[in-house]
Amino acid sequence: MAQDPPPTREPNDVTVAPDGRPMEEQPRWRQDFAIDWPHDQFVARRDFAKFLVLTSGAFVVGQTWIAAKSLVRHRAAAPARKRIGALSAILPGSAVMFAYPHEHDACLLIRLADGKLLAYSQKCTHLACAVVPKLDEGILLCPCHNGIFDLATGRNVAGPPPRPLPVIELEVVGDDIFAVAVTERTV
Amino acid sequence: MPVPQHLEFFVDPRRCIGCKACVEACTECDTHRGESMIHLEYVDRSTSVQTVPVVCMHCEQPTCAEVCPADAIKRTDDGVVQSARKPRCISCGNCVVACPFGVPELYIDRAIMMKCDMCYDRTSVGKKPMCATVCPSQALFFGTRDEIRALRPQSTPSNTFRFGGQTITTRVNVMVPKQPETPAHIDVTAAMEERPRARSVRLPMIDSRDPFAEVKV
Numbered sequence: 001m002a003q004d005p006p007p008t009r010e011p012n013d014v015t016v017a018p019d020g021r022p023m024e025e026q027p028r029w030r031q032d033f034a035i036d037w038p039h040d041q042f043v044a045r046r047d048f049a050k051f052l053v054l055t056s057g058a059f060v061v062g063q064t065w066i067a068a069k070s071l072v073r074h075r076a077a078a079p080a081r082k083r084i085g086a087l088s089a090i091l092p093g094s095a096v097m098f099a100y101p102h103e104h105d106a107c108l109l110i111r112l113a114d115g116k117l118l119a120y121s122q123k124c125t126h127l128a129c130a131v132v133p134k135l136d137e138g139i140l141l142c143p144c145h146n147g148i149f150d151l152a153t154g155r156n157v158a159g160p161p162p163r164p165l166p167v168i169e170l171e172v173v174g175d176d177i178f179a180v181a182v183t184e185r186t187v
Numbered sequence: 188m189p190v191p192q193h194l195e196f197f198v199d200p201r202r203c204i205g206c207k208a209c210v211e212a213c214t215e216c217d218t219h220r221g222e223s224m225i226h227l228e229y230v231d232r233s234t235s236v237q238t239v240p241v242v243c244m245h246c247e248q249p250t251c252a253e254v255c256p257a258d259a260i261k262r263t264d265d266g267v268v269q270s271a272r273k274p275r276c277i278s279c280g281n282c283v284v285a286c287p288f289g290v291p292e293l294y295i296d297r298a299i300m301m302k303c304d305m306c307y308d309r310t311s312v313g314k315k316p317m318c319a320t321v322c323p324s325q326a327l328f329f330g331t332r333d334e335i336r337a338l339r340p341q342s343t344p345s346n347t348f349r350f351g352g353q354t355i356t357t358r359v360n361v362m363v364p365k366q367p368e369t370p371a372h373i374d375v376t377a378a379m380e381e382r383p384r385a386r387s388v389r390l391p392m393i394d395s396r397d398p399f400a401e402v403k404v
Contacts, residue, residue: 016248035252037261037269 081171081180084109087117088175095133097122100168100179107168108133108140109177110151119168119179120154126161140165154185163187189265190310196319197335197344198240199362202326203227205238209318209327216306216317219270222294224303225318233388240327242318243268243290243303244348245358251282251291251302259300266358267307271300287350287375305359341365347372 017026034040079101090096093113100107106122110133120140122130129144133151140149147159154165169181205227213223226241249268252260259275260282262268271282271291278298282291291302306316310329314320319329328335335344344360349372363370392400 018248018253033258035249035260035262037263040258040261 078181081178083176084179085177086175087172087177090177093135095135098179101182106130107179109168109170110135112151117170117172117177118151118154119170120149120165121168121182123165124161125156125163125165126159131165188311189263190267190305190307191313192265193331194310194329195332195335195344196242196245196305196316196359197328197330197362198242198359199326199328199339199342200237200239201362202324203238203240204324204326205229205236206323208321208323209240212317212321213303218308219301222292222301224270224301226289226292228289240318240322241288241290242316242327242359243305244288244346244355245305247356247358250285250287250353250355254281254285256281263307265311267305267310268302269307270302270304273299276300287348287353287355335362343369345370345373349374349376351376 017023017030023031031039034042082100084098084100085096090109090111092111092115095108095110098107098109098119099105108120108122108131110118110120112118112135120131124131124142124144124147126142126145126147129142131140131142131147131149134141135151138151139157140151140154141147142149142159142161145160147161148157149155149161149165150157154167156162156164164185164187166185167183168179169183171178171180207227209225210223210227213219213225214221216224224243228239228241229235230237230239245262245266245268247266249260249262252262252268255271256279257275257277259271259277260268261272276299278293278295278300280293280300282300282302283293291300293300306314306318310316315329316327319327322328325338328338332344339362341364342362343365345363346357346360348355348357354372361373363373388404389401390404392402
């Protein structure tokens with residue numbers, strides 16, 4: 001019995017473009033969007049090296065940018081000392097709002113029941129919603145996504161906030177309360 | 188693991204008895220969740236009960252992949268044209284229109300084209316496709332050339348098809364009779380031109396006042 005022709009040819013040699021010309025004469029897109037899975041998944045060493053160099057280069061640029069920004073921020077002059085209110089006007093167990101260092105930077109001045117003064121930026125470190133002091137629960141609550149900060153330290157204890165609230169350094173001279181500095185913390 | 192090259196699919200439409208076992212078996216598969224990837228087509232339902240099981244022929248020059256604008260249809264190196272890649276398919280339906288065998292189907296509700304992939308989950312681990320496993324008349328056969336030669340001495344497998352000017356070779360074979368002579372290729376479009384012998388048909392008229400009105404075609 002005559003032997004049948006080989007059933008199928010080598011799959012990698014099979015792909016023939018509709019115009020019938022060999023793959024070398026085909027436009028570049030036909031090689032880039034090959035029908036055969038092995039060709040489609042093939043990554044050349046040169047392409048991979050290019051990807052590595054460009055990606056790590058982008059990381060280097062990004063890190064340099066962050067370092068430069070941080071340097072500029074540290075060199076900037078400390079915000080001016082600002083009087084934010086009278087001590088006698090704030091009852092123990094209450095909180096008032098003030099703006100520091102600029103007029104749109106909302107902050108919270110909290111006087112605990114034992115008379116201790118605390119001040120934090122009111123801007124949640126997650127998505128900048130205004131946090132609400134819950135003095136009886138000992139927390140600062142961000143209602144947008146249920147982020148919770150510890151009242152005594154301003155640290156993020158629950159929810160999405162990634163960093164503690166910035167602390168406003170206070171100074172009490174007689175009956176006057178002054179805000180003197182903003183301390184941003186990363187952990 | 189690729190499908191072994193010595194195992195091939197042989198479709199013998201003349202042996203099809205239209206029992207739809209293949210359709211039911213295909214529907215049960217979990218990889219395409221209750222949809223049958225094999226179609227059972229009637230050749231000419233008004234004159235014949237002959238049915239044809241339609242599986243993907245796994246072309247060596249797949250027209251569906253050629254026309255896919257999203258680059259979603261790929262062929263693995265064992266010659267199996269895979270179903271549309273889910274992250275890429277935009278359900279445009281180009282492949283449905285282009286496929287000369289009418290295999291791909293569009294599932295608009297889930298925005299994807301799905302087609303027969305020769306049960307890649309089974310054949311790639313050495314099992315037979317589900318339809319070939321259940322077919323009672325062996326119209327769908329999966330095995331070696333030697334097996335089919337011994338089983339079908341009257342027929343010979345052919346995998347060359349002609350559609351007008353387009354010649355297609357496929358991984359799946361169709362059994363063609365050796366008598367009177369084995370054709371070099373199967374001319375599909377020429378077969379479509381063939382008409383059954385002239386016979387008149389009476390059709391009822393819809394928009395007539397007479398409920399028994401008929402027209403003779």
